[in-house]
Amino acid sequence: MNGAVKAANKNVKRILSKMTETYKDWHKQLSYALCAYRTSVKTSTRATPYSLVYGMEVEIPSLRILSQTELDEAEWAQACYEKLNFINEKRMTALCHGQLF
Incomplete structure (x- = not known):
């Protein structure tokens, strides 16, 4: 290590x-x-360290995008929860890419 x-x-x-x-x-x-x-993609895992730890990419939308989408907190929380459900799959894929690399 x-x-x-x-x-x-x-x-x-x-x-x-x-x-x-x-x-x-x-x-x-x-x-x-x-x-x-x-937040940069690593060649060996084909993923960002942030996404492997937290299960989602960093999303920093602009104020214009936030005002246009009009997404309420419940919908945003649900979207984040759905992304977290796939974190183990992402980690296994990154592990396989790392071993192949």
């Missing part, structure tokens, strides 16, 4: 180096870099 941790750290470090101008302001960009890393 140390190899996986080193690879993840290297990727986060690379993202941070692209986002910062000086080495002194890396801590201000760390949360954004981690978000970018967690």
Whole structure:
């Protein structure tokens, strides 16, 4: 597992180096870099780390989209619950892709 941790750290470090101008302001960009890393698709699993943990992709709709859909909380909660039902299937698929990779 140390190899996986080193690879993840290297990727986060690379993202941070692209986002910062000086080495002194890396801590201000760390949360954004981690978000970018967690929501990007990995080649070995063909999924994002976020989706494997939480069972759904990060969805940040704009205010315009929210106002147009007029989705109430009950419907939104039901949609999230349905996505969670498929999390084990997603994890098994990612595990198979990882082993094949």
